[in-house]
Structures are given as C-alpha cells and as structure tokens.
Amino acid sequence: MAVQRQRPPRGLPFVLSVSGAAAVLLVLAGCASTRGLAPEGRAIEADSLAASRSLGTPALSDAAFPARDWWTTLGDPQLDALIDEALRDSPSLAVADARVRQASAQAGLADAARRPTLGASARESLVRLPETLAPEPLGGDVNASTVLMLDFKWSPDLWGGKRAKYEAAVGQARAAQVDAQAARLTLSSNVARGYIALAQAYEMLDVAEREQARASHLRDLAGQRVEAGLDNQLQLRQSESTIATARQQAQSAQQQIEALRNALAALLGKGPDRGLDITRPHLLDAPSPNVPGVLPSELLGHRADVVAARWRVEAASRGIDASKAAFKPSINLNALVGLASSGLSELFSGDALLGFGGPAISLPIFDGGALRSQLAKSDADYDLAVASYNQALVGALHEVTDAVQAARSLDAQIASATQARDAAQAALQLADARYRAGLGTQLDVLSAQRPLLQLEQQLASLRAQRYVATVDLDRALGGGVAPVGPEAASESHSSPDLAGAPTP
Structure with a gap:
C-alpha cells in the first residue's frame, strides 16, 4: 500500500527560512568584534x-x-x-x-x-525589436512605454x-x-x-x-x-x-x-x-x-x-x-511605487500600478x-x-x-x-x-x-x-x-544645532 506523504503548510518553509537566517546571523555576529580596541588619550x-x-x-x-x-x-x-x-x-x-x-x-x-529620501522620475521609452529576433507582432513593430515612479529610501x-x-x-x-x-x-x-x-x-x-x-x-x-x-x-x-x-x-x-x-x-x-x-x-x-x-x-x-x-x-x-x-546590524527600507503602461491613455488605469519594496537587514x-x-x-x-x-x-x-x-x-x-x-x-x-x-x-x-x-x-x-x-x-x-565650548553648547541645546554656534 502506497503511503502518501503529507505536505507541510505553504507558509512554514518561509517562516523556517527566516528563523534560520536570523539564527545564522546571530551566531555569526561575533565574527566582527570591537574586542581589544579602545582610545588611550x-x-x-x-x-x-x-x-x-x-x-x-x-x-x-x-x-x-x-x-x-x-x-x-x-x-x-x-x-x-x-x-x-x-x-x-x-x-x-x-x-x-x-x-x-x-x-x-x-x-x-x-x-x-x-533622514529618509523620496525621489520622483518619469521616463518615456521606444523599443523596436528586429524580426530576425522576434516574430510578429513583436518583431518589426515600435513599442512605447511610459513610466512614472516614486522611490522611497530610509535606513533607520x-x-x-x-x-x-x-x-x-x-x-x-x-x-x-x-x-x-x-x-x-x-x-x-x-x-x-x-x-x-x-x-x-x-x-x-x-x-x-x-x-x-x-x-x-x-x-x-x-x-x-x-x-x-x-x-x-x-x-x-x-x-x-x-x-x-x-x-x-x-x-x-x-x-x-x-x-x-x-x-x-x-x-x-x-x-x-x-x-x-x-x-x-x-x-x-x-x-x-x-x-x-x-x-x-x-x-x-x-x-x-x-x-x-x-x-x-x-x-x-x-x-x-x-x-x-x-x-x-542595519535595516534598509526601500519602496518603489509607480505607473507603467504602453501608452498615456492607459497610464492612470488600475492595471498600470507598479510596486516594489520591503525591509532588508545586513x-x-x-x-x-x-x-x-x-x-x-x-x-x-x-x-x-x-x-x-x-x-x-x-x-x-x-x-x-x-x-x-x-x-x-x-x-x-x-x-x-x-x-x-x-x-x-x-x-x-x-x-x-x-x-x-x-x-x-x-x-x-x-x-x-x-x-x-x-x-x-x-x-x-x-x-x-x-x-x-x-x-x-x-x-x-x-x-x-x-567662544562657546562643548559644555555650554550642550546646556543650551538638547541636540547639536549649528544655528546656535557662535558667529565669527
């Protein structure tokens, strides 16, 4: 009698992989150490x-x-x-x-x-593939694409x-x-x-x-x-x-x-x-x-x-x-949101939405x-x-x-x-x-x-x-x-501020 192997839940491998990666990072964290380094002055x-x-x-x-x-x-x-x-x-x-x-x-x-950064870009592209590489309708035709993007980056x-x-x-x-x-x-x-x-x-x-x-x-x-x-x-x-x-x-x-x-x-x-x-x-x-x-x-x-x-x-x-x-370790947050279509008439439709993003740890x-x-x-x-x-x-x-x-x-x-x-x-x-x-x-x-x-x-x-x-x-x-010394500056400003610096 054949025994049917039970398949694990679809989300479990992802959880295990993330947990395993985190464990490996924690184990290897000691490889880069500050041990033995200190100023002497x-x-x-x-x-x-x-x-x-x-x-x-x-x-x-x-x-x-x-x-x-x-x-x-x-x-x-x-x-x-x-x-x-x-x-x-x-x-x-x-x-x-x-x-x-x-x-x-x-x-x-x-x-x-x-501080976080946010950038915007717009691009209009024209592409023509030769018929020797791609048959019709792709080959020999000029295809246009329009892309509007917002790029967000932040490293806490x-x-x-x-x-x-x-x-x-x-x-x-x-x-x-x-x-x-x-x-x-x-x-x-x-x-x-x-x-x-x-x-x-x-x-x-x-x-x-x-x-x-x-x-x-x-x-x-x-x-x-x-x-x-x-x-x-x-x-x-x-x-x-x-x-x-x-x-x-x-x-x-x-x-x-x-x-x-x-x-x-x-x-x-x-x-x-x-x-x-x-x-x-x-x-x-x-x-x-x-x-x-x-x-x-x-x-x-x-x-x-x-x-x-x-x-x-x-x-x-x-x-x-x-x-x-x-x-x-450091975390980088990156999100890219935009609109992309082959023509301006379809650029603002729901199907034109483009998105990418997520955190990255290093x-x-x-x-x-x-x-x-x-x-x-x-x-x-x-x-x-x-x-x-x-x-x-x-x-x-x-x-x-x-x-x-x-x-x-x-x-x-x-x-x-x-x-x-x-x-x-x-x-x-x-x-x-x-x-x-x-x-x-x-x-x-x-x-x-x-x-x-x-x-x-x-x-x-x-x-x-x-x-x-x-x-x-x-x-x-x-x-x-x-001149204003470090002690006086720290008393008058909770955080460093060049506007409070003495004017020469």
Missing part, C-alpha cells in the same frame, strides 16, 4: 597645572579678562582705526570663513544622511551611528567657527605688533638724526682745532666715521618705516599706497601686567585655540561611537578587518585630539606666564634705564652749564650728549618690547573673544 585637568608661584602674587588679581577691543588700552586712535579696518577688509580672514562654511556644509550632509538609525557622525561633523564645524575667531585675534595682534614696531622705528630715526647732528657739530669743532694747530687729524676722522655710522642708522630706520607701512597695508588688505597714509604712532604707556586670579581653570573658556581643541575632542569621541555602530561578518581598522583609526583620532588639546592648554598657560614675566622684567629694565637716562641728562646739563660759565668746552658738551642718546635708543627698544608684552598678554588671555 586622557585630557589634562586645568587646575593640575600650577602657575601661581610663576605668575606671582602681584600679577594675580581681581582683574577681568581683556575686552573685545583690548588694543584701545594702548591709547592710539589711529591703531584703533587700523585694526577695525583690518577686521573688516582683510582677505586673510576669507580662508577661515570658507573653512567654516565647508565644515557647516559637511555637517548638513551628515544630517541629511540620517537603530544604534545611533548616523547621529554620532552628525554630532562629530557639528563638533568639527564649531571648531572651525572658533578657529575663525582665533584668526581675527591673530590678525588684530599682528596689526598691533606691526604698529608698535613702526613706533620704535620712528624713535630710532629720531635718535640717529640727533646723533648725526651731534657728530656733525663735533666734526666742525675738530676741523677748527686742526686749522688752529691745536689738534691732529685723528679727532676729525673719528667724527667723520661717527657721522657716516649715524647716517646709516637713520637710513636703516627709514627703510624699516617704509617696510612696516607696507606690511600694515597688506594686513589691512590694501595696496602699498595705503601705508603711506599711516602717520607716526603716538602710543601711551603700557598698562600693568595683571591677570585674573581664576587662572588656569577659567582660561579654558577664553582661549579660542583651547576651545577649538575641546570641540575636536568631542567630535573625535562621536566618531568612535559611529565606528562602533557599524559593527551592528550584518557585517567577514570584512577583512576593515571595521576594526576604522575603529582603530577613530581611537587614534581621539588620542590625537586629546593630545592636541593638552598641548594647547599647556601652551596657553605658558604664553600667559611668559607675557607676565616679560612685562614685569621690562618694567624693571625701563625703570633702571630711565634712571640712567636721567643721570645722563643731568650730566649733559652740568657740562652745558660749565661751558656757558667758561669752565668747559663744547667738546665736553658733545661728549656728554652721546651716552644720553645711547640710553634713549635703549629706552625706545625697551618700551617697544613692553608694548609687545602687553599685546602678547591680551592675546594669551583670549583677546576678549567668547
């Missing part, structure tokens, strides 16, 4: 960087951080106008601004990648990988925005430094011209003494050498003035003729070197380079999350180590960002300390040089009084004038260095910018 705590003894008690105070227009403390309206012009017109800022737009666009691309962000990529891009965009602020601070500092050098060059020109006048007078006296038989040619030749040296110093100072005017014009984004309109600087005394007593911790929120480095650490951290999410199993290498790279990127942040923090505190110590030392040197200059001035006055009383000669007066001119030249150099120390300190303290 550790950010330095700002308060662990002791600086109070180096800065000294007199420097630490309740002073505020520099204002946004910190250069106004130098007291020269022309400098104020030049920096304003540079910040408005300089093309050197265009690079930083373009990088901001580039990073913002990249963040927009990352945001778009996690199950593990937050796409959001992490978006947040990483936002972090990079914010870092670029802070870099643009730093570029403006650098530009204003360079204008101030060039202007200070211009002031020093003018003072050097004054001293050289006075020395040339003194040496010329000394030569005239030496010539008269030689003609009278009271002296030989030695004094005359020495005075002529002094005149030539002073003339060369004056020429060098004039060339320096012209070069600095050209440099300032370039910083302003203008041609060299703009520099000819820059008149002689008139700087006031540099302010005392006082820094806020909340250093070093508060320095983190005022230094643009430190804040930008923190944003890059935050972006690198999100990059690690995105790389880890790639190890997990899981990395064997990829040749690509995912682990990508995660290792993300870990290394994070370590690099942390190291750059630590370096920026240490460098920032180092710059503040250098500027404070330089200003303090220069103040002492200026006081000593001023005391020496006053003594030389008194000696010149005494020599002049003796000459007028008939107790001395003009040679005594001219000899007493030389050390005075040398000390005035030294004072001009020290004052210029002291102005530079003021600029360096204001720049080291952040230059009055207020």
